[in-house]
Amino acid sequence: MRIIKKIFKNSRSPEDGIFFDKLEKILGFKPNNLEHYKKAFTHRSMNKVDEEGNTVNYERLEFLGDAMLGSVIAAHLFNKVPRGDEGYLTKMRSKIVSREHLNELGKDFNLIQFVESKVSPKHFGENVHGNIFEAFIGAIYLDKGFSYCEKFIHKKIIKPYVDIDRLEGKVISYKSLLIEWCQKEKKSFHYEVYDDNGTGNLKHFGVKLHIDGKVVAKARATSKKKAEEIASKRGYFVFQSQIDMK
Incomplete structure (x- = not known):
């Protein structure tokens, strides 16, 4: 098994090897399929398509990641705040997945370093950080499944960033x-x-x-x-x- 892993690792291009190592440090586990993550960092300006003519960029993964974040965080709040009614839980979830907060997360993980684009980063809007972060979550789900994705969200997002008492007083708009x-x-x-x-x-x-x-x-x-x-x-x-x- 070790020999197979070594051969697989050596078969990667130098660029993929660097990408793999950086991803592993952020993820806390070894990614299986780098293509999911490459797509998560592909800007629409690249005008890429797959063999079937489908557009290849992070926007569809952004949709998937948004849904994953929403469901995992909703379950966490449901269990963490048993006295919270629907309105309270909805408001708290909105604060956690607010565009401002997602942008902060994207910056903290420095995901912009991976983006492949024909547009200079200085022309990106502020929300690109949050968009890429959501796409990244979507890529984790496709690569490792729900369980790994849920664990990543709990370990890397909820535990270090979600403080219920502080969020109660946070203004999102x-x-x-x-x-x-x-x-x-x-x-x-x-x-x-x-x-x-x-x-x-x-x-x-x-x-x-x-x-x-x-x-x-x-x-x-x-x-x-x-x-x-x-x-x-x-x-x-x-x-x-x-x-x-x-």
Whole structure:
């Protein structure tokens, strides 16, 4: 058996050998099929297709990984918080698998180092880190099955990153929080795009947040959604004492 493993290891290309070793350190076990992981790190800009003409990139694996993360974390919360109702459990799961948190995980695992792309990494959006992380989870499932995937999520994600008490106070959307508060307090609000310049990846949006007819915060970002979230966070801190009392 040792001889067979040695021959298999020596049959890999030098590049695959380096890839295998780096993956093993992250995974905590030996991967079986490197092709699943290569696909998880293939950007759509590569325009790859398989022998049957199917598109080869990380997007389908991203879908699979999202489902795996959601199910394993849902089961963990169900067992960990027996008094939590459906609304509480749903909110907590959303915090754990939020785009912000997944981006942090992708960065912590430094998965961007493996990405094969014709686009320069400096032009990637922030969410690429989370997208690749989800694809990585999907690749683990295809490579080793549910049991290994579940163990990886528990060992590498839930145990070091999921703190129920800390997450209870974590805000995942300042915009949602602020809108909910304005509606409860019967305050008028709206977001105004006051600046829209640049093209393509360099395009920026300026947004003003109005509450009761006054501008309480401004923000600029590469999308209106991001600018509104940043402005909402700044607006939250303006009214924090009032909001936190509710």
